[in-house]
Amino acid sequence: MKQLLLSIALRLRSSKRYKEVKSYVWELLNGTGNPYKKYLDTFIIFLIVTSVFILVYEVTNPVPIWLDYYDFYFVSFVFFIEYILRLWVHNDLSQYIVDEYRDSQFLHRDFELWPVLKHGLKEKLNYMVTPAAIVDLLAIFPAYRPLRVLRIFILFRVLKLLRYTKSINQFVEVIKNKRFELLTLLFLLLFIVTTAGIALYVLEERINPEIDSLFDALYWSLVTITTVGYGDIAPVTNAGRAISMLTIIAGIGMISFATSVIVSAFSERLSEIKEGRIIEQVNKSRSFLIICGYGQMAKMFFRQKKGSIDNYIILDKSLKRVEEARKDGYNIVQEDASRFDTLSKFNVDHANITILCLTGSDVENIYITLNAKSISRKIKVIARVNDINIVSKFEYAGADHLLMPNEVVNTMIRTAITQPTMYKAIHAILTGKSVARIDEMHVHDGHSLVGKSIGELDFKVNKLLFIGLQRKGEFIFNPPLTEIIQSYDILLLMGRKISLEYFRNRHEGQV
Amino acid sequence: MLERSILLFGYGSHGKFIAKGLHEDGFRLKIIESNHDYYLQAKEDGFMEVDHMDVTNDRLLEVLDPERYEQLVCVMEDEHLNVFLTLSLRSLFKESYILAISDSIHTTKKLKMAGADKVVDLYEVSANKIYNILKRPVATKLLEGFVSGRDGVGFKEMLIPRNSFLEGMTTDEIDFSPYGVLLIGMIDEALGHAFVFITAGINHELNQGDTIVCIGPEDKLNAFAEEIKKKESSL
Numbered sequence: 001m002k003q004l005l006l007s008i009a010l011r012l013r014s015s016k017r018y019k020e021v022k023s024y025v026w027e028l029l030n031g032t033g034n035p036y037k038k039y040l041d042t043f044i045i046f047l048i049v050t051s052v053f054i055l056v057y058e059v060t061n062p063v064p065i066w067l068d069y070y071d072f073y074f075v076s077f078v079f080f081i082e083y084i085l086r087l088w089v090h091n092d093l094s095q096y097i098v099d100e101y102r103d104s105q106f107l108h109r110d111f112e113l114w115p116v117l118k119h120g121l122k123e124k125l126n127y128m129v130t131p132a133a134i135v136d137l138l139a140i141f142p143a144y145r146p147l148r149v150l151r152i153f154i155l156f157r158v159l160k161l162l163r164y165t166k167s168i169n170q171f172v173e174v175i176k177n178k179r180f181e182l183l184t185l186l187f188l189l190l191f192i193v194t195t196a197g198i199a200l201y202v203l204e205e206r207i208n209p210e211i212d213s214l215f216d217a218l219y220w221s222l223v224t225i226t227t228v229g230y231g232d233i234a235p236v237t238n239a240g241r242a243i244s245m246l247t248i249i250a251g252i253g254m255i256s257f258a259t260s261v262i263v264s265a266f267s268e269r270l271s272e273i274k275e276g277r278i279i280e281q282v283n284k285s286r287s288f289l290i291i292c293g294y295g296q297m298a299k300m301f302f303r304q305k306k307g308s309i310d311n312y313i314i315l316d317k318s319l320k321r322v323e324e325a326r327k328d329g330y331n332i333v334q335e336d337a338s339r340f341d342t343l344s345k346f347n348v349d350h351a352n353i354t355i356l357c358l359t360g361s362d363v364e365n366i367y368i369t370l371n372a373k374s375i376s377r378k379i380k381v382i383a384r385v386n387d388i389n390i391v392s393k394f395e396y397a398g399a400d401h402l403l404m405p406n407e408v409v410n411t412m413i414r415t416a417i418t419q420p421t422m423y424k425a426i427h428a429i430l431t432g433k434s435v436a437r438i439d440e441m442h443v444h445d446g447h448s449l450v451g452k453s454i455g456e457l458d459f460k461v462n463k464l465l466f467i468g469l470q471r472k473g474e475f476i477f478n479p480p481l482t483e484i485i486q487s488y489d490i491l492l493l494m495g496r497k498i499s500l501e502y503f504r505n506r507h508e509g510q511v
Numbered sequence: 512m513l514e515r516s517i518l519l520f521g522y523g524s525h526g527k528f529i530a531k532g533l534h535e536d537g538f539r540l541k542i543i544e545s546n547h548d549y550y551l552q553a554k555e556d557g558f559m560e561v562d563h564m565d566v567t568n569d570r571l572l573e574v575l576d577p578e579r580y581e582q583l584v585c586v587m588e589d590e591h592l593n594v595f596l597t598l599s600l601r602s603l604f605k606e607s608y609i610l611a612i613s614d615s616i617h618t619t620k621k622l623k624m625a626g627a628d629k630v631v632d633l634y635e636v637s638a639n640k641i642y643n644i645l646k647r648p649v650a651t652k653l654l655e656g657f658v659s660g661r662d663g664v665g666f667k668e669m670l671i672p673r674n675s676f677l678e679g680m681t682t683d684e685i686d687f688s689p690y691g692v693l694l695i696g697m698i699d700e701a702l703g704h705a706f707v708f709i710t711a712g713i714n715h716e717l718n719q720g721d722t723i724v725c726i727g728p729e730d731k732l733n734a735f736a737e738e739i740k741k742k743e744s745s746l
Contacts, residue, residue, distance in 0.1 A: 289645070296615055300638035303616070308642075356641060382644055384637075401644045401652075405637040409612065410525055411658060412631050414532040416610060417517060417582055421668040421698055421722045424706040426658055436696065436708035440650040463712045465693060467726065468664075470649055475656075477664050477728060478688055490649045494695070495710040 002113045006101060009094035026089040029082075041164060044082070047075045048157045055154045076140050079157075083136045090127045093120040135159045170273050178265040185258055189225070192254075196247045197221035204240045208233075225251035275333040278313060279345055282331070285311040287352035292316070292337040292368050293359030294325045297384060297405070301358075302330060315342065338367040340375070348376045357383040357399075362390055366397050373398040429494075438467070439500050441491040449491075449507050455481030462503050464495040515539060518580040520566060520596055522553040523588030525612055530558065543575070546588065566596050569603060577604050585611040585627070594621050601626030657726060666695070667732040668724045671717055675739045682715045690735045692727030 012018050027034045054063060054071045100116040127133055138156040162168045175182065201217035210233040211217055220233040224247045235241045282288050288311035291298050298314065314332040316322050325332040335342040337355075346353060355372050357365035365383045372379045383399040385391055386406065394402055416423040429438050443449050449457070459466045468477040470490040476483075485491075493500060516539040519530055526542070530553070533540055541560040544550040550563040564571050566587070577583050583600055587593040590613070597611050611627040613619040619632045643651040656662040671677055677685075687694050696708040700720045707715060717723070725732060738744070 296634050297637055297641075300616060300632075300634040301641050304635070304638050305642050354645065358641075382641065401648065403637060403640060403644070405633050406524060406528075408636050408640060409614075409631055409633040410528040410532070412636055413525070413529050413584070413586070413610065413612060414536075415658070416629060416631060417529075417533060417584065418536045418538070419666075419668050421706065422666050422724050425696055425708070425724050426666065428706070428708075429654065436710055438647075438650050438654055440647045463710050465695070465710050467693060468653075470653070475653055475662065475664070478691065478693060492650055492653055494708075496712075499710065 005113060006097060009097035012094040013098045022089055025085055029086055029089060045161065045164060047078060048160055051075050051154055051157050079140045083140060086136065087124060087127065091120060091123045096120045132163060174265045174269050178261050181261045185254065189254060192250050193218060193221045193225055196243055199243050200235060200240055204235060204237055208236050221247060224248060227251050227255065278331045278333055282311055282313045283347040285351065288312060289354050289356060290315060291356045291358060294321045294332060295358060295360055297358040338364060338371050340371060343372055343375050348379065354380040354382065357381065362386050366393060369394065369397040369399045436494055437497060437500065438492065438494045441493060441504060443485055443487060443489045443491065445487045449485050450487050452485050453481065454479060454483045463499045464493050464503055467492040467494055516580045518577050518583045520585045521587035522549040525586040529584065529586060566592065569599060572599060572603060577607050583607050583609045585609065590614060590618050594618060594625055597622055597627050598625040663728050665729055666724060666726050667736065668722055669736050669739060671719055671721050671723065672740050673719045674742050676742055676744045677717045677739055678719055680717050682709055687725065690738060691731035692725045692735050695724045695726050697724065698722040
């Protein structure tokens, strides 16, 4: 037996395929990155909704037998498989066995299977008693037909939906944080309910025809203290009414206390929850911007390009600036972008991320650049450099583009003085406000422009000025008309926005 | 008024760079600085005409006789002082051309109200650049190179002289590519002082006194500047 389990475990461990399948299933069930997870989730939600619909519909209408079969067998079967899979991927029994085996070989001691198996199974059991796992298990039960009562377990299928709603989880989280206060309150409530119930029972059991047992009295007490007051049981003696009055007053106090505890718990966590939402939202998009620092530069950037930036998130350490940005209506999170944890929260593997380091401090910008690049080389970094002397440090840190505000503005002023006409032209081009833009057009593999000569293209008709092309990192200014366009060339064009777009569309075959 | 002469207020992080550039371009410079350290720095850097003075004092400003200069450039390190100086200069000398630098959103507006003819906003220019880098990285890098003349290709503005062969030609029939340069746009003096891009799609007639802006390799641009002085094209 021991040998058999050990050989199975060893074989599983050495199988690459087994590990791949297992991690794939884990990702599918618990991860966030799997592209098919969406479809699985939708499918499960569909099963739950139909199942509950059938339950409700069945109360007053006969349902066809196939629908019954669908509900009992198909849905339950799927949930059963899901449950088993979740249990399977929760931990790795074979890993434990193999590790223990290797350790015992290393130490030349006898290999004991049972303790390690016990440890692994205990972990599985621990998983089985988590609320989510219990709900999953109960959701399978309605498949057992002989017991009609089990039908009500279908409602547990609704609870399965909680897995897909973040808000409930957050609610539970918040309540958990106030466990102490709420427990105190619960004990107080129990105490008052019991005391009042017993008092009424003793005082009125013989007089009041509605009260037959202590349960009735306790029921009355709870209904009264919560200010629900059905009125089916009411005190009839003065002493009973006096107890009622006291209970009601205690009830009002208690409810307001409970409310305030929960509200304060929420308001404490509110910003955190909101920030979590913002990060989650931005992580869903395929490409987004992370802007570090909400200073002058970021403000100006937003002010100018308000409508045209879709997916972005701002990170700033300072609470003051965070509040300012919130007031301005931007998605901001109070986080330190130079920390590893902060940037690794983002969907680094599956999204194109561009980080803008716009803080006023060069040291911080370099640190953020290094941090981003250490998480993934794929992250594009545009960094602001204040001190022109440390440009090489930024390049060394791996920044993709550098932004040197001082240098840019100094050049602009110099141009404005020495060549005022040109300044107007360049300024207009740089700000992109006027009719002239300089834009680039990437010629992809298989693009309709590939193989055409410059002379064949109708730049002038489209009111475009062809300035040159970049090929393999080299810029060719005003190439001869006979030059043939190749794949991966980048054309540099100047013209009005509509001319550029028209030209682009025409040559991508979209018009 | 002295030709190509600049009165530069401030020799801080911006002033230093601008002074150097203007000196290279052959401008006559006078530097005014109120901060003693910067003043010494300017002296050390070899500028002859440097004055250390309190720029808030109107009498001292009058003594400078700013109207002799083509442009007044205000790039003081302290932005409050810069706004105050612009305001003083404008109130004292109505005719002077004042260029000022702004390094915050709010200052730009104040400088304009104070009467600066042109304000270069550090953040506006940079914010645009970020956007350009995001949307068209290659074009931005190339353009930057053109502006700084780094890669040998640059912009140049030229005045059309009397009796140039360009006189009377229209922008539609012009093709400068045989000369190795491209026409970007022009200022048509007949139509006011606005800059018109060639790609705007409006046909213009070139006349004496118009300014054209071309892009091209440095040597070709210089050769072309000589070429347009001729009566007949050499091609």
